[in-house]
Amino acid sequence: MRALFLFASLLLAAGCGGHNSAIGSTGLEIVVHYDDELVRELSVSGQASQPFGPYVVSAMVLPSGGIVSIRLDPSDAGHATVCAQGRNTGGRVVATGCGDYDVRAGEIGRGSLDLAGVTPIQPPT
Secondary structure (H helix, E strand, O other): OOOOEEEEEEEEOOOOOOOOOOOOOEEEEEEEEOOOOOOOEEEEEEEOOOEEEEEEEEOOOOOOOEEEEEEEOHHHOEEEEEEEEEEOOOOOEEEEEEEEEEEOOOOEEEEEEEOEEOOOOOOOO
C-alpha cells in the first residue's frame, strides 16, 4: 500500500528550509491563498495515480499563504490535481479552487492554489 501524508504547515511561502529539505521524498508543497475573512475551514483532496483526501483543516492551522504538504509514493510520478474548498462557520462552501501539478519521483514540487469566491445560488423568483 502506498504511503500518503498530508499536513498543513504554518510556514509561509518564503518559509524555512530550502529545496533540499526533504531529499529523496516525492510530493508537492502547495501555497494556498484565500479570503481569510470568509473561510474558517478548508477541505483538500486530489488525484495522483490514486485519489487522496479529503483532508479537513481549520483556517487557524492553515492560514491564507500557508503551505499544504502532500507526500506521495514515487510511483505517483506524472501528474496530480489538487482541489480545495473553503467553508464558512456555517459549513457553506464560500471558495473553491483546483490546480494541476507535475509530480517527479524523488522530488518535492512546488506551486500555488488560489481559491476563488463562490457566488451564492439565488432561489428562483
